[in-house]
Amino acid sequence: MNFDLSDEQRLLEDTLDKFLATECPMTRVRELFDGEADCDAAVWSGLGAIGVLGLHLPEDLGGAGLELLDLSVVAEALGRHATPGPFLEHVLAAMAIDRAGSSSQRERWLPGLATGELRASFAIAEQGDSGEHWRPEQWQLADAGTITGEKRFVPHARGADLLVVGLRGGGFGLVEAGAPGLAIERLAGLDRTRRLDCVTFEGTPCEPLPRGADVADQVLDAGLVLLAADAYGGAMACVDASVAYAKTREQFGVKIGSFQALKHQLADMAVEIHPTRGLVWYAAHAFDHLPEGARAAAANAKAHLTERFVDIARRAVEAHGGIGYTWECDVQFWLKRSLFDWAMLGDANLHRRRTADLLGW
Amino acid sequence: MKRDCPGKGREALFCRAVDLGYGTEYDAHREQVRSFLRAHWPPPEANGDAPGAEPVRRFRRAGTDAGYLYRNIPRRYGGSDQAPDILAAQIIREEFAAVRAPMELTGQGPQMLAPTLLECGSDWQKDLFVRQAIEGEHTWCQGYSEPGAGSDLASLRTTGELRDGEWVINGQKIWTSHWRTAQYMFALVRTEPEAPKHAGISYLLLEMDQPGVEVRPLKQITGESEFAEVFFDDARTPADWIVGERGEGWTVSRSLLRHERNMIGGADRSGALFRSLLRLARKARIDGRPAIEDRQVREALADIYGYVETQRCSSYVQLTRELQGRDPGTLPMLNKISDTNIVQQVSKLAHRLLGAESALAPRGQPTGRTSGSEKWTNQFMGSLGLAIAGGTSNIQRNIIAERGLGLPRDAAADRDSAP
Numbered sequence: 001m002n003f004d005l006s007d008e009q010r011l012l013e014d015t016l017d018k019f020l021a022t023e024c025p026m027t028r029v030r031e032l033f034d035g036e037a038d039c040d041a042a043v044w045s046g047l048g049a050i051g052v053l054g055l056h057l058p059e060d061l062g063g064a065g066l067e068l069l070d071l072s073v074v075a076e077a078l079g080r081h082a083t084p085g086p087f088l089e090h091v092l093a094a095m096a097i098d099r100a101g102s103s104s105q106r107e108r109w110l111p112g113l114a115t116g117e118l119r120a121s122f123a124i125a126e127q128g129d130s131g132e133h134w135r136p137e138q139w140q141l142a143d144a145g146t147i148t149g150e151k152r153f154v155p156h157a158r159g160a161d162l163l164v165v166g167l168r169g170g171g172f173g174l175v176e177a178g179a180p181g182l183a184i185e186r187l188a189g190l191d192r193t194r195r196l197d198c199v200t201f202e203g204t205p206c207e208p209l210p211r212g213a214d215v216a217d218q219v220l221d222a223g224l225v226l227l228a229a230d231a232y233g234g235a236m237a238c239v240d241a242s243v244a245y246a247k248t249r250e251q252f253g254v255k256i257g258s259f260q261a262l263k264h265q266l267a268d269m270a271v272e273i274h275p276t277r278g279l280v281w282y283a284a285h286a287f288d289h290l291p292e293g294a295r296a297a298a299a300n301a302k303a304h305l306t307e308r309f310v311d312i313a314r315r316a317v318e319a320h321g322g323i324g325y326t327w328e329c330d331v332q333f334w335l336k337r338s339l340f341d342w343a344m345l346g347d348a349n350l351h352r353r354r355t356a357d358l359l360g361w
Numbered sequence: 362m363k364r365d366c367p368g369k370g371r372e373a374l375f376c377r378a379v380d381l382g383y384g385t386e387y388d389a390h391r392e393q394v395r396s397f398l399r400a401h402w403p404p405p406e407a408n409g410d411a412p413g414a415e416p417v418r419r420f421r422r423a424g425t426d427a428g429y430l431y432r433n434i435p436r437r438y439g440g441s442d443q444a445p446d447i448l449a450a451q452i453i454r455e456e457f458a459a460v461r462a463p464m465e466l467t468g469q470g471p472q473m474l475a476p477t478l479l480e481c482g483s484d485w486q487k488d489l490f491v492r493q494a495i496e497g498e499h500t501w502c503q504g505y506s507e508p509g510a511g512s513d514l515a516s517l518r519t520t521g522e523l524r525d526g527e528w529v530i531n532g533q534k535i536w537t538s539h540w541r542t543a544q545y546m547f548a549l550v551r552t553e554p555e556a557p558k559h560a561g562i563s564y565l566l567l568e569m570d571q572p573g574v575e576v577r578p579l580k581q582i583t584g585e586s587e588f589a590e591v592f593f594d595d596a597r598t599p600a601d602w603i604v605g606e607r608g609e610g611w612t613v614s615r616s617l618l619r620h621e622r623n624m625i626g627g628a629d630r631s632g633a634l635f636r637s638l639l640r641l642a643r644k645a646r647i648d649g650r651p652a653i654e655d656r657q658v659r660e661a662l663a664d665i666y667g668y669v670e671t672q673r674c675s676s677y678v679q680l681t682r683e684l685q686g687r688d689p690g691t692l693p694m695l696n697k698i699s700d701t702n703i704v705q706q707v708s709k710l711a712h713r714l715l716g717a718e719s720a721l722a723p724r725g726q727p728t729g730r731t732s733g734s735e736k737w738t739n740q741f742m743g744s745l746g747l748a749i750a751g752g753t754s755n756i757q758r759n760i761i762a763e764r765g766l767g768l769p770r771d772a773a774a775d776r777d778s779a780p
Contacts, residue, residue, distance in 0.1 A: 001380065001381065001382070001383055001384070001448060001677070001680055001681060001684060002379060002380040002681055002684075002685075003379055003380075003381060003674070003677035003678055003680070003681045004379075004678060004681045004682065004685070004687070069379065243766045243767070243768065246768060247767070247768065247769075254769075255769050257762075257768040257769055258768065258769035258770075258771070260759070260771065263758065263759065263762035263763070263766075263768050264755065264758040264759075264762070266762055266766055266768065267757075267758035267759075267761035267762040267765070267766065268758065270691060270695065270761055270765060270766060271695050271698050271699060271702070271761065274690070274691050274692060274695055275671050275672065275674075275675035275692060275695055275699060276671050276675075277675075277678070278671070278674030278675045278677055278678045279667070279670055279671045279674045279675075281379065281674065281678075282670070282674045282677075285379040285381075289379075297670075300663070300666065300667055300670055303663065303664075303667060304664075304667030304668070304670075304671065307664075307667075349660055352659070352660045352663035352664060352667075353656065353659055353660060353663070355663040355666065356659040356660075356662060356663050359666075361639060361642075361653055361659065361662065
């Protein structure tokens with residue numbers, strides 16, 4: 001029985017915490033949040049240099065040959081530090097190319113994606129009659145040598161070298177930056193640490209990934225687990241910030257953390273989020289090792305963690321009192337990230353229903 | 362623990378950590394437990410019937426001789442005196458549960474008194490009481506809470522006065538379970554009225570069957586009477602029926618051994634409760650269809666399932682940290698309130714699923730007919746008790762906030778003066 005991070009994973013976590021605290025402290029997060037740049041180029045190239053962008057890619061193509069659990073350690077750290085910039089869509093796009101691409105596609109793209117010299121995004125959501133269509137069986141964008149249509153909620157499409165696009169039949173295709181008929185329009189996203197674009201294609205050349213339809217569910221499952229890991233990191237940061245505030249802020253001549261009403265609110269936040277880390281780890285472990293339970297575990301982790309994150313972030317605003325309601329308070333970053341995590345790849349209700357379906361209830 | 366760690370290149374640097382098995386070194390242990398159970402359970406003389414008290418007693422004896430039960434109790438007191446091994450204990454629990462074989466006796470004697478005496482009792486107390494408690498020869502009840510001393514237990518007022526070689530006890534206890542069968546009580550009693558609050562308490566043992574002890578059952582919200590009030594009017598017990606020294610009772614009552622603590626138990630119970638909720642959702646109907654097909658019911662079930670799985674995974678983390686001697690952080694202090702939250706969410710959804718039936722009493726319908734769903738009415742009530750018994754949820758929140766999150770301690774709770 002060993003259900004905990006390995007020493008090596010703890011080392012990775014520690015390295016990332018130090019790197020992000022130095023290179024992208026909350027003051028820098030705020031600058032990026034308020035500015036127009038999508039991300040800090042030094043942070044992106046630093047992540048590439050540490051090697052975290054290719055953790056899950058094969059060693060002979062520049063990756064580390066590791067597992068989703070290792071990647072979720074990274075997602076959790078980025079969530080904890082509210083780090084602005086690409087990650088999720090980049091690693092999912094690379095995973096899709098690795099698992100579904102031909103050998104020439106893999107050789108052409110994966111080494112650059114593993115180091116971050118190339119950047120990819122992941123374009124799947126389409127507008128449906130009642131909400132976005134995230135699931136492979138819902139994708140309608142048809143590949144007839146070229147594609148014409150629209151993908152929404154595409155993170156950091158602007159500036160990406162490559163898009164992995166979901167296609168009718170549940171497979172994937174590749175569209176390169178600057179391709180004819182490709183247009184990218186920025187959406188006014190709430191979470192300015194992860195910018196969202198709307199991508200339109202008009203007779204745009206698209207190169208299919210041969211085994212796309214076989215792996216789309218897996219790649220999406222990986223995304224669900226990484227979102228859950230991000231949510232855990234963000235929610236923990238909310239609790240920690242609220243506890244720290246309660247230990248500093250004074251009213252009626254005492255620290256507000258000595259008031260039982262606030263203690264109970266903070267304790268309930270801890271009860272909701274502290275035990276959930278194992279749920280993320282279990283889903284990540286199942287993805288690579290327990291195929292029979294992996295899909296439900298991913299859906300369950302995504303639904304549970306992202307719902308908790310929204311709830312905890314709201315409570316963190318309240319725990320900070322008036323300052324919590326201001327633009328100046330860092331809690332707003334996590335509140336807005338929580339809404340991104342909740343919505344991206346399908347909301348918590350969708351994944352609760354999927355959990356029920358996958359478990360055969 | 363054995364780890365899958367291929368030894369080349371970067372794989373060796375980042376070897377895989379997670380292993381949800383118990384390791385091959387435990388396979389032989391599991392096989393021994395199975396083989397023991399095949400030979401001893403169910404007892405051959407039962408012939409398919411539920412085994413009686415005597416065969417169960419003999420089975421427990423055999424299980425103890427084999428080293429599977431009462432593992433932390435020395436052999437001279439009737440235990441099997443095994444070295445602590447959390448995984449071995451977990452495997453024994455799993456295998457016994459798989460064939461529904463009885464584990465150790467439950468109740469205040471085996472679970473509270475015996476470990477306390479082993480830690481703090483004198484030799485003659487251990488000789489006289491431990492074996493009798495774990496074998497069920499003596500049954501015990503607990504005298505801790507009082508009408509004025511609940512969450513603030515240390516403010517208790519029941520007095521014990523040493524007179525002519527005997528403690529003379531006066532006062533009142535409440536929430537005493539096992540009152541129907543208990544022959545003995547272990548009680549917290551104020552023997553040092555001049556000492557500060559916590560330092561004035563002693564841990565006394567006494568016989569229940571005596572003129573100075575009166576037991577009055579409490580009728581609880583379900584209509585049952587699991588608990589009683591116990592009144593002492595010059596009740597007596599010998600001077601040496603004290604565990605620890607005078608004034609040490611508070612410490613003695615908190616000395617329970619944390620030996621092979623079962624960290625999976627709560628998660629297992631929540632899992633079983635959730636499976637029965639699923640059965641209810643399949644049986645209950647909404648608009649003529651099974652309720653489990655309803656979209657909102659499915660979402661509500663999955664919401665609870667998220668918490669149930671969280672507890673299961675958290676128990677793996679806690680088990681691992683206990684095995685490796687790593688700090689489990691706040692996790693152990695969150696278990697009770699997490700379990701309570703799950704049980705309460707289950708009761709709310711069950712109530713919705715039952716519909717009008719949930720307005721019927723669980724038993725005693727004039728026709729004698731019941732729907733079969735009455736156990737959910739008891740669960741509805743019982744889930745309220747769980748938030749109160751064994752430390753209320755609000756007290757748990759204080760502990761989490763102060764010991765777990767490091768928030769300032771409540772000045773009122775720190776006040777250490779005699780009541």
